[in-house]
Amino acid sequence: MLAAVLYGQEDLRLEQQAPPVPGPGEVLLRVTAATTCGTDLKVWRRGGHAKMLKPPTRFGHEGAGHIAALGDGVTGWQVGDRVVANNSAPCMDCFFCQRQEYSLCTQLVFNNGTFAEFLTIPAPIVQHNLLPIPEGMSDAIAAMTEPLACVLHGLSRSNIQSGDRVVILGDGAIGLMFVAALSLGYGVGGRGGEAERTKNEERKTELLRSSFFSLPSRQHANMPCEIFLFGGSSTRLQVGEAFGASQGFNHRQVADVPGLVKSLTNGWGADVVIEATGVPSVWEQAIACVRPGGTVNLFGGCPRDTTITLSTEQLHYSELTLKGVFHSTPRHVRDALAMLAAGDRPFEKLISDERPLKDLQQTFYDMRDRTVIKVAMRP
Incomplete structure (x- = not known):
């Protein structure tokens, strides 16, 4: 089979490998759509990731397809089932999992390698984060479940209340997903942040019971928050x-972003600012845009060992809340797939193109040059 292997900084190679064989509790996925991600781009440019992988390694983490084979002991699934597999699963037993802080799990199992014809799904992911693709949903849309789940986790931790004015810095796929989910009311007033109590035997039916299938479609005029999006692409x-x-602003045409935010918010600053670029200077800009008593979600992951400068006076006397938010949880994976299935926002606009796997290297050049948002690779 053909598979992409990351060897180092911008060193991505397509290789012929033997198809994997699923072990006990595992599932073999025939990948039909693997979407590119801003995290993939950062890993490709930096040559690694602090948590998810170390080169050389199979590459890609957003994917959907058909079950090609079942390992010993797997029940509840059949060969041919259309599924989406999240790229991780918590252990459910450690200190953090016992406190339902699943994104902090000390034994978090990551799975990379969606840019390939076949992918083995580890047993913990089969147990906790393998989901059926709803009828009528394309595999490419389903593959975006993972990044949207991270966004929903981020919103659930952002202290957003109805009527808040929210600034989102970054117009990549993640920033745009924040806009879509927030405009639907996710995370507002705590929605989506309640404790998770997923059970293995309910992994299929829970999707159908997700709150988002009953969430009414909202018109933009009735949005729960004002959303100001800043990015570099019209x-x-x-x-x-x-x-x-509510409004979009090209930061290249704005001399003073914090000043503009204050002018939009009666001189105070935004109630909540979400940073979605992973650039240290933008982290600092995000803090400059928030009002006293507000919350800054530092969502974008910066390069390893980078630092920012922070005014202790502002942090202390303005009573700011700064949140670092990482990854997702099983609850948010299910909510993400349900949100995509509901079709209340045109998520297909995030997929700029569909390409064969042989074009993967050029696709990353195009992502670097920002000529595409996401691309669905077809192995």
């Missing part, structure tokens, strides 16, 4: 407006 800002942004 085309992407237009997508943001289609997703529900």
